[in-house]
Each structure stands twice: as structure tokens, then as C-alpha cells.
Amino acid sequence: MxxxxxxxxxxxxxxxxxxxxxxxxxxxxxxxxPNITDEDRAILYEYFNNSKNKGGLGNLIEKHYFFYDxxxxxxxxxxxxxxxxxxxxxIRTNYHSFKAKERLxxxxxxYFEDYKQNFEESHVYKKCALMLLIYYLHNPTQAxxxxxxxxxxxxxxxxxxxEIIKKDYEIIINKIKSGKAxxxxxxxxxxxxxxxxxxxxxxxxxxxxSNKVAKQRAxxxxxxxxxxxxxxxxxxxxxxEPVIKxxxxxxxxTLEEYVLSKLSKYYGxxxxxxxxxxxxxxxxxxxxxxxxxxxxxxxxxxxxxxxxEKANIKIKAIRLxxxxxxxxxxxxxxxxxxxxxxxxxxxxxxYETFSTTKYLFIIYQYNEDNSLIFKKAMFxxxxxxxxxxxxxxxxxxxxxRIKNNEYNNLPKSSETSILHVRPHGQNSKDTYPTPDGKQxxxxxxWFNKEYIKRQIESEN
Numbered sequence: 001m002x003x004x005x006x007x008x009x010x011x012x013x014x015x016x017x018x019x020x021x022x023x024x025x026x027x028x029x030x031x032x033x034p035n036i037t038d039e040d041r042a043i044l045y046e047y048f049n050n051s052k053n054k055g056g057l058g059n060l061i062e063k064h065y066f067f068y069d070x071x072x073x074x075x076x077x078x079x080x081x082x083x084x085x086x087x088x089x090x091i092r093t094n095y096h097s098f099k100a101k102e103r104l105x106x107x108x109x110x111y112f113e114d115y116k117q118n119f120e121e122s123h124v125y126k127k128c129a130l131m132l133l134i135y136y137l138h139n140p141t142q143a144x145x146x147x148x149x150x151x152x153x154x155x156x157x158x159x160x161x162x163e164i165i166k167k168d169y170e171i172i173i174n175k176i177k178s179g180k181a182x183x184x185x186x187x188x189x190x191x192x193x194x195x196x197x198x199x200x201x202x203x204x205x206x207x208x209x210s211n212k213v214a215k216q217r218a219x220x221x222x223x224x225x226x227x228x229x230x231x232x233x234x235x236x237x238x239x240x241e242p243v244i245k246x247x248x249x250x251x252x253x254t255l256e257e258y259v260l261s262k263l264s265k266y267y268g269x270x271x272x273x274x275x276x277x278x279x280x281x282x283x284x285x286x287x288x289x290x291x292x293x294x295x296x297x298x299x300x301x302x303x304x305x306x307x308x309e310k311a312n313i314k315i316k317a318i319r320l321x322x323x324x325x326x327x328x329x330x331x332x333x334x335x336x337x338x339x340x341x342x343x344x345x346x347x348x349x350x351y352e353t354f355s356t357t358k359y360l361f362i363i364y365q366y367n368e369d370n371s372l373i374f375k376k377a378m379f380x381x382x383x384x385x386x387x388x389x390x391x392x393x394x395x396x397x398x399x400x401r402i403k404n405n406e407y408n409n410l411p412k413s414s415e416t417s418i419l420h421v422r423p424h425g426q427n428s429k430d431t432y433p434t435p436d437g438k439q440x441x442x443x444x445x446w447f448n449k450e451y452i453k454r455q456i457e458s459e460n
Contacts, residue, residue: 005017014078014081015152018132018152021061023149024149026057026149029060036064048145051144058087061087076127076129082130083131086133089135089137090136091138100227100229100230101223102226104220105220108217109219119169124169130154132155133234134152135150135151136148136150160250164191167255168190171188171189172192172194180210182214183384184214185384191225196217197217222312222356223356224312224356225311228240228306242305243255243305243306255307256379259379260377263294263377264377268374269374270372270373272284278293290362294315311358312358314357314359315359315362318362318364320363321366326453329413329447329452331446332444334432335443337407341399341435350391357382358381359380361378361456363375363376363456391419394418394419398410402435417450417451418451419446421443422446423441423443428441
């Protein structure tokens with residue numbers, strides 16, 4: 001095509017041309033490409049319908065709508081205008097709510113080069129400073145080329161988000177500089193992550209400041225952040241309230257520092273005193289009590305805390321006995337026996353949860369008169385060494401025993417130092433089907449009490 005139907009040097013022209021795709025599917029793009037024959041079109045239908053062609057739909061839009069060849073250039077796709085094209089899927093969670101189907105991969109991390117650049121100079125910033133986002137609805141009942149593109153926007157990070165992303169970049173780079181590229185985890189950061197990227201879980205690379213090999217990783221925007229963009233900036237489906245109301249705060253403090261400074265004002269007070277001081281109407285026995293209390297201390301009125309939704313930060317209340325030992329183990333969602341046996345560790349639900357989630361521990365302790373005192377708060381994510389070590393081993397042993405129909409003999413806390421499995425159902429009748437066609441009580445993974453105690457103490 002000699003004359004492009006848009007101006008590559010104009011951000012406005014690129015966006016206006018992209019918006020013509022709204023409500024259209026990928027087949028429409030192929031059907032309207034004047035450069036391909038009917039015979040070639042039939043071959044392309046088959047090619048792009050193959051789910052094994054990773055990133056294929058993005059390539060389709062590049063070549064058959066914007067008419068430029070796919071490449072691995074570190075510069076932005078529309079370099080003259082500084083615009084990067086990103087085509088990404090979302091799913092419908094219910095009638096009114098959407099969720100990004102996956103994280104948005106930006107560019108492979110080069111352990112030997114990236115640590116030499118600050119964020120503004122980095123190739124990852126060139127890939128995300130200004131993005132043309134095209135969200136399409138993933139529908140497993142349809143052929144891939146029938147997927148419809150519904151949300152399209154030229155997106156630039158809000159000032160607060162950009163400050164947090166800069167600090168995320170520094171965290172990743174500092175791990176590389178410290179010779180700890182092998183310990184990097186998505187849970188280390190808030191919006192910008194470092195996800196594993198490679199043909200298999202065995203894809204590893206050398207690193208400059210350690211002899212240990214590290215998994216190949218890519219800079220990415222977390223799934224939780226992509227969900228926020230979709231629901232808040234594009235679909236206008238959700239209302240969130242930020243903890244940080246003034247962007248100037250992030251020039252001097254990290255998100256974590258600011259949150260902990262807000263909470264620390266309440267250390268040493270009983271829950272009864274906090275309820276009175278914060279004018280809370282929530283009952284102390286209510287399931288949402290600890291979350292409502294945390295929101296009030298952070299001066300957030302809305303149901304959802306903006307930064308926590310974007311960063312996939314989960315609030316977990318921990319109650320310590322008088323002698324400082326966790327009162328109970330920490331549970332996670334129940335797994336399905338018939339699903340977990342078909343997972344690999346790297347694509348398992350547990351790995352996804354532990355590798356991408358950051359936790360805000362709100363720690364309470366009983367005193368001599370049995371009142372519950374707010375002792376302290378801390379941010380924590382599962383250490384990479386634990387994730388790739390004993391946690392992985394426990395998960396694999398759990399899967400092995402389920403395959404052997406040992407549903408009542410899954411790893412106990414006495415067998416492990418970090419993680420164990422036990423029931424998580426309402427009663428003995430609350431079950432899931434098993435691979436051998438029977439039923440077994442719902443179970444989930446739990447962090448051992450001793451492990452929680454070690455994490456709290458190591459933070460000190």
C-alpha cells in the first residue's frame with residue numbers, strides 16, 4: 001500500500017483511525033485488507049485462529065490494519081509519534097464487570113544492559129510512555145478472529161501511577177545490581193512487574209553480578225493494573241478512591257512508606273478504641289471488619305482502594321496470642337482436585353497468586369485482659385526462594401498424592417515448614433469431585449503459623 005490511511009507522525013490521526021475498529025472483529029480486518037487475495041485470506045483465517053500463535057492477534061492488527069511489518073524493534077511501533085500499539089484481551093466477570101485476561105508484556109529484561117539506564121532512558125519506558133490500547137473480548141465459544149474489539153484508547157499514565165512505576169523499575173533494577181535477579185518476583189512491585197518469559201520454565205539467563213542463573217523475565221504491566229485501566233479509564237465501570245490524594249507525596253515517599261505512616265498513628269490502640277475514634281459502625285465480628293478498619297485508618301470511604309486494586313495488594317489481618325504467636329494459620333482459596341492435577345507449577349493458580357500478590361499485614365495482638373491491640377502493619381510478598389523451593393515442592397507433592405487418590409493424606413503442617421493442606425469447606429458435605437469420580441471435602445493451602453511468625457520477625 002503506497003498511501004497509508006492514517007498519518008504515522010500524528011498521535012491524533014493514529015487514534016482516530018484505530019477507533020474505527022470499535023465494535024469490529026478481527027475477521028473484519030482481514031476481509032478489508034486490499035493487499036491479500038481470497039486464497040491468502042483463507043490461509044490467514046486458519047493461522048490466526050490457532051491459539052498457539054502467541055501474540056498473533058496483535059500482529060494481525062499491525063500488518064493488516066496499520067500496514068507495517070511485525071518487528072522486535074526496541075523503539076515504539078509508531079516511532080514518529082511515540083506511540084506503542086498494544087492489543088490485549090479481557091473477559092467479562094459478570095454483566096457489569098470486566099477483568100483483564102492477562103498481564104501486558106512490554107519488553108524482555110536484559111540483565112546485562114538495563115541496569116545501566118534510569119527509567120526515563122530505558123527501552124521499557126519507550127514501550128509504555130504512550131500506548132494505543134485495543135482491548136478485545138475473549139470469548140472461548142468463538143473462533144479467535146471473531147473476537148470483538150470494544151475498548152480503544154490512546155493511554156498515558158496519570159502522574160501518580162508514573163511515579164509508582166518509576167519506583168517499581170528501580171526495585172527490579174536494584175535486585176539485578178545486587179546479584180539477585182534469580183530472586184525477582186512480580187510481588188516485589190506494584191504496577192510494573194517482572195514476569196517470567198520464555199519457551200518453558202527452564203528458560204534461564206546469566207546475570208552480571210552473580211554466578212546463579214536467573215529466569216528469563218520481561219517488564220510487564222500487572223494484570224490487576226490492566227484491569228483497572230479497563231474498568232476505570234475505558235469502560236467507566238468502577239469507582240475507586242486513592243489513598244494518595246496529592247501526587248507530590250510520591251516525589252518523597254513510596255506508596256508503602258506513605259501507607260505505613262498513616263497506619264502507624266494508630267499503633268498501640270485497642271480495636272474498641274479504634275472503633276470509637278474512627279466512628280465505625282461495623283461490628284467487630286463482621287467478616288469485613290478488618291478491611292473496613294484499615295480503610296478508615298487510611299481515610300478511604302469507598303469500598304475499593306485505588307492503589308491496592310491496581311497493585312493487587314490484599315489486606316490480611318493477623319491475630320497474635322499474648323506470647324506473640326499467630327493464633328491461626330493463613331488460608332487461601334480452595335483448589336479443585338480435577339483441575340490442579342492438570343496444572344504445571346508455573347501455570348498453577350497457587351503460583352499465580354503467590355508470585356503476583358503483595359500483602360498488607362495488619363497485625364493485632366491480645367493483651368493481658370484479652371483486648372485486641374493494633375500492634376503494627378507491614379507489606380510482604382512471598383520470597384522468590386521460598387516460592388521456587390519448599391512451596392513448589394509442597395504443591396508438587398500435593399498433586400502427586402491427589403493423582404494417587406490420597407485425598408485424606410495431603411501434606412500436613414508437621415511435614416513442612418511453610419505450607420500445608422487441610423479442609424476449607426463449611427462441613428463434611430461441602431465437597432469437590434475427585435479425578436476417580438468420587439467426592440472429597442474441599443481443601444486449600446495454608447501458611448503454617450510458624451512461617452507467618454518468621455516473616456513478621458524477619459521484617460523487624
